[in-house]
Amino acid sequence: MRVGIVTETYAPDVNGVSLTVQSLARGLVRHGHTVDLIRPIHPDTPAMADAGMDVLAVEGAAVPRYAGLRFGLPSRFRLERRWRSDRPDAIYVATEGPLGWSAVSAARRLGIPVATGFHTRFDFYVGHYGFGALTPFVRNYLARFHRRAQTTLVPTGQLAGELNDLGVHDVRVLRRAVDPQRFHPERRNDDLRTSWGAGPDTPVMLSVGRVAPEKNLHVVIDAYRALQRRVPGARCVIVGDGPGRAALEAAHPDVIFAGVRRGDDLAAYYASADLFVFPSLTETFGNVVLEAMASGTPVVAYAEAAAREFIRNGQNGIRVAPGNEGGLIERAAALGADILACRAMGGAARLSLAGSSPDSVITEFESIMQSMAEESVHERSTAVAA
Numbered sequence: 001m002r003v004g005i006v007t008e009t010y011a012p013d014v015n016g017v018s019l020t021v022q023s024l025a026r027g028l029v030r031h032g033h034t035v036d037l038i039r040p041i042h043p044d045t046p047a048m049a050d051a052g053m054d055v056l057a058v059e060g061a062a063v064p065r066y067a068g069l070r071f072g073l074p075s076r077f078r079l080e081r082r083w084r085s086d087r088p089d090a091i092y093v094a095t096e097g098p099l100g101w102s103a104v105s106a107a108r109r110l111g112i113p114v115a116t117g118f119h120t121r122f123d124f125y126v127g128h129y130g131f132g133a134l135t136p137f138v139r140n141y142l143a144r145f146h147r148r149a150q151t152t153l154v155p156t157g158q159l160a161g162e163l164n165d166l167g168v169h170d171v172r173v174l175r176r177a178v179d180p181q182r183f184h185p186e187r188r189n190d191d192l193r194t195s196w197g198a199g200p201d202t203p204v205m206l207s208v209g210r211v212a213p214e215k216n217l218h219v220v221i222d223a224y225r226a227l228q229r230r231v232p233g234a235r236c237v238i239v240g241d242g243p244g245r246a247a248l249e250a251a252h253p254d255v256i257f258a259g260v261r262r263g264d265d266l267a268a269y270y271a272s273a274d275l276f277v278f279p280s281l282t283e284t285f286g287n288v289v290l291e292a293m294a295s296g297t298p299v300v301a302y303a304e305a306a307a308r309e310f311i312r313n314g315q316n317g318i319r320v321a322p323g324n325e326g327g328l329i330e331r332a333a334a335l336g337a338d339i340l341a342c343r344a345m346g347g348a349a350r351l352s353l354a355g356s357s358p359d360s361v362i363t364e365f366e367s368i369m370q371s372m373a374e375e376s377v378h379e380r381s382t383a384v385a386a
Helices: 016-028 074-086 096-112 120-126 132-147 157-165 190-195 217-230 245-251 262-270 289-294 305-310 325-336 339-353 360-385
Strands: 002-006 034-040 052-060 060-061 070-072 091-093 114-117 151-154 172-173 205-206 235-239 257-260 275-278 297-304 317-320
Touching: 002 016, 002 096, 002 339, 016 034, 016 120, 016 190, 016 289, 016 360, 034 070, 034 074, 052 074, 070 096, 074 096, 074 297, 091 360, 096 114, 096 132, 096 190, 114 360, 151 157, 151 360, 157 172, 172 317, 172 339, 190 262, 205 262, 205 289, 217 235, 217 275, 235 262, 245 257, 245 360, 262 289, 275 289, 275 325, 289 339, 297 305, 305 317, 317 325, 317 339, 325 339
Parallel strands: 002 034, 002 091, 034 052, 091 114, 114 151, 151 172, 205 235, 205 275, 235 257, 275 297, 297 317
Antiparallel strands: 060 070
């Protein structure tokens, strides 16, 4: 099967969408399929093709007020020419920007079945960047975008319900998983902890993700200060980069800002911390929650997205009602001050993901693309016969 994948973020970008789409693309190739990958040109890295992938890099532009992220420019006619020449059996459009809209339009004109993915809550983001009045317009755009596809893939049942309420039908849940070999408690690194100024029993609070307003990192800082009042030697590590980093780093010089970390290096950060605090309310999922849990690091988060699906409150992590900022701060500080409770919850978190398999996600995605392709062939055959 030849599957088109269209995305406006891909490696070397470091974010949940990029990593998820890369995992799907590589997984299809491992299963013997060919991937036609369409992505924007990256200014720093040439569009390298993995074996089994054909890559088309199209023109892109920087996201306003968000250095390091780009979107693809409209490319409908170019995509139509490409797909007429080498037609995919099905297409997956992972992002809702101009490139994504062009891809859905091209697929519809050519009669190629197309699925879309809902990965990013742009309707929530605009409020964090001073454009809250645009929220209903962005939400309407997202609904229109996904209504144009045969099916829309989402990571949780909660999100499927939200899209159904917006008039988006045939929404399917494609669950996420984590690599349990990469993210593993055995990655714990005492030398790394020493570099943070942490001894064996010093509580270390961790955050991983974009350092940006929509991630609510002020809650992480406030939770850290509350933990320090209980355990003065506690440490806080923030992994990631983004538009909010410079101001936070200047205001909180005792917090360790580690920048972007990847692969085994990132895995060591997760496993070497004692608790993971995730106060974002703008996630469709939050891969970092599963990465922390697989690493044996308990998560304190709002009961949304991945946390709502995977955390059993008080057993393998802590869930707090969405928006209860004070409650999240207090529960994170209390857990961080109890190292034995951290370790017990971390062990339970790891065990709770025992049935989570990245390959099962690829198999399910493959099945969805295959069924769409077969339905399209059947419809075309029926139309010819008529």
